[in-house]
Amino acid sequence: MKYMLLIYMGENAMNDSEREQCYVDSTQLAHDLKTSGKYISANPLLPVSSATSVRVREGKRLVTDGPFAETREHLGGYFLIEAANLDEAIGIAGRIPGARKGTVEIRPVLEIPNLP
Amino acid sequence: MSDTDADRIRAQVDSIYRTESRRVFATLVRLLGEFDLAEEALHDAFASAIDQWPREGVPANPRAWLVSAGRFKAIDAIRRRARFDASLGELAERLDSQGRPAPSPDDERIEDDRLRLIFTCCHPALPPDARVPLTLREVCGLTTEEIARAFLSVPATIAQRIVRAKSKIREARIPYEVPSRADLPERLDTVLHVVYLVFNEGYSASSGEALTRADLSGEAIRLGRLLLELLPEPEAAGLLALMLLQESRRVARTSPAGELVLLEDQDRTLWNREQIAEGRALTAQALSAPQVGPYALQAAIAAVHAAAPSTAETDWGQIVGWYDALLAAVLSPVVELNRAVAVAMRDGPAAGLALVDAILARGDLPDYHLAHAARADFCRRMGKTDEARAAYRRALEFTRQAPERRFLERRLEEL
Numbered sequence: 001m002k003y004m005l006l007i008y009m010g011e012n013a014m015n016d017s018e019r020e021q022c023y024v025d026s027t028q029l030a031h032d033l034k035t036s037g038k039y040i041s042a043n044p045l046l047p048v049s050s051a052t053s054v055r056v057r058e059g060k061r062l063v064t065d066g067p068f069a070e071t072r073e074h075l076g077g078y079f080l081i082e083a084a085n086l087d088e089a090i091g092i093a094g095r096i097p098g099a100r101k102g103t104v105e106i107r108p109v110l111e112i113p114n115l116p
Numbered sequence: 117m118s119d120t121d122a123d124r125i126r127a128q129v130d131s132i133y134r135t136e137s138r139r140v141f142a143t144l145v146r147l148l149g150e151f152d153l154a155e156e157a158l159h160d161a162f163a164s165a166i167d168q169w170p171r172e173g174v175p176a177n178p179r180a181w182l183v184s185a186g187r188f189k190a191i192d193a194i195r196r197r198a199r200f201d202a203s204l205g206e207l208a209e210r211l212d213s214q215g216r217p218a219p220s221p222d223d224e225r226i227e228d229d230r231l232r233l234i235f236t237c238c239h240p241a242l243p244p245d246a247r248v249p250l251t252l253r254e255v256c257g258l259t260t261e262e263i264a265r266a267f268l269s270v271p272a273t274i275a276q277r278i279v280r281a282k283s284k285i286r287e288a289r290i291p292y293e294v295p296s297r298a299d300l301p302e303r304l305d306t307v308l309h310v311v312y313l314v315f316n317e318g319y320s321a322s323s324g325e326a327l328t329r330a331d332l333s334g335e336a337i338r339l340g341r342l343l344l345e346l347l348p349e350p351e352a353a354g355l356l357a358l359m360l361l362q363e364s365r366r367v368a369r370t371s372p373a374g375e376l377v378l379l380e381d382q383d384r385t386l387w388n389r390e391q392i393a394e395g396r397a398l399t400a401q402a403l404s405a406p407q408v409g410p411y412a413l414q415a416a417i418a419a420v421h422a423a424a425p426s427t428a429e430t431d432w433g434q435i436v437g438w439y440d441a442l443l444a445a446v447l448s449p450v451v452e453l454n455r456a457v458a459v460a461m462r463d464g465p466a467a468g469l470a471l472v473d474a475i476l477a478r479g480d481l482p483d484y485h486l487a488h489a490a491r492a493d494f495c496r497r498m499g500k501t502d503e504a505r506a507a508y509r510r511a512l513e514f515t516r517q518a519p520e521r522r523f524l525e526r527r528l529e530e531l
Contacts, residue, residue, distance in 0.1 A: 001289050084289075084291075085289045085293075086239075086241055086288045086289050086290045086291065087290075087291050087293070087296075087299075090241070106288070108287055108288050108289065
């Protein structure tokens with residue numbers, strides 16, 4: 001079963017050197033997961049200052065600056081993994097470096113047919 | 117077969133349903149991997165038993181027969197549905213290829229299944245207010261109505277919590293497993309809490325004619341033993357000790373006519389010495405741990421009572437001391453109320469009354485019948501007849517259990 005692990009944290013939760021270390025550790029985790037066949041993909045995201053929101057209403061596209069929701073914690077990155085069950089996903093979420101500063105939300109992926 | 121034979125077998129099926137249905141269910145959850153499917157299979161299995169046993173006789177191992185029948189019925193039902201949904205065909209094949217369960221599944225395996233089920237129902241990914249109702253429903257087979265009464269809630273609310281919890285188990289794929297050693301301590305707390313609630317529902321049933329339901333308490337004690345065996349943690353020992361010490365007074369708590377007998381009026385020769393001895397030994401074990409938890413402290417209180425030859429000769433000072441420690445561990449108005457009763461025994465009813473009034477004045481326990489019953493008792497002992505009368509009436513407003521009601525009514529009349 002696929003799980004999306006969404007990493008939320010305050011944008012200033014880490015200083016530059018902590019952030020660098022976080023990328024190094026996350027990359028290592030991705031490799032470990034790959035070795036055990038649990039890795040699908042993972043990426044950090046640039047800060048919300050770079051975010052753009054798009055919505056289409058009555059056929060009209062509206063483009064605005066900033067994230068969709070104004071919250072204290074923002075989506076800072078994700079891991080998409082393959083795990084046997086929630087306990088395994090929880091175990092992996094606990095190993096994500098971002099979990100020590102922010103929160104990892106585990107969302108089971110809904111499999112729908114006919115995706116590429 | 118004569119009608120009486122059919123009746124006899126029907127009664128036998130009923131009794132097997134009461135004692136075995138949740139065990140069969142737990143094993144079916146493991147075999148089928150899904151709660152609702154297992155529940156349906158369980159009912160189909162008992163329907164088959166009612167149909168076949170009168171003709172073919174009761175099988176030598178009814179539990180194994182029911183597990184096997186339930187599993188077969190479930191696979192059959194999935195196959196029928198698979199005609200409309202191809203993905204189910206695969207599921208049916210997978211379940212079938214896992215092979216038939218051994219004709220007489222050994223008892224240990226079945227106990228493991230129940231333990232797995234408890235940990236699933238108490239999973240931290242489930243909302244706290246769903247874990248207990250789910251366990252009582254799925255592991256112990258209580259009805260939604262019984263659970264609602266135990267939680268002073270309405271059945272619709274409880275039913276909704278259970279349904280939501282079950283879909284989370286299914287959708288997030290919460291496993292049906294005993295947690296790993298590393299996760300065990302974190303997961304144990306909720307499990308112990310659930311077991312104690314089950315015990316309490318059996319020890320003082322929340323409503324109805326019978327004061328206690330020994331089967332539920334027995335169930336909780338069995339679960340407590342199982343947990344302690346698997347996890348020799350101090351609080352698991354503390355909880356089992358507490359349950360045994362309370363259970364030891366069961367016979368003395370009820371008069372032959374089914375009336376409630378207070379601790380001070382109980383015939384202490386009726387207390388179960390074997391349970392007391394085991395309970396005290398487990399209490400000592402739990403109290404010797406570096407960190408003493410709330411169950412061990414409650415067991416310590418029960419152990420002081422168990423050691424006393426009478427109410428007057430009870431070491432109330434020691435009991436108040438344990439309550440102080442308990443309040444430091446868990447801030448709860450119910451614990452405060454119990455402490456007030458102990459203080460009243462040590463220092464007189466006026467001291468107890470002041471404490472209970474302070475709890476009620478704060479707005480805590482406004483509709484908890486025992487708070488008003490304690491108040492009534494203190495006023496009665498102080499000769500404040502009018503106030504006692506009002507408090508007994510208030511207690512009666514919130515008491516749903518028949519023997520407890522009769523006890524309070526008797527006290528009211530005696531004033």
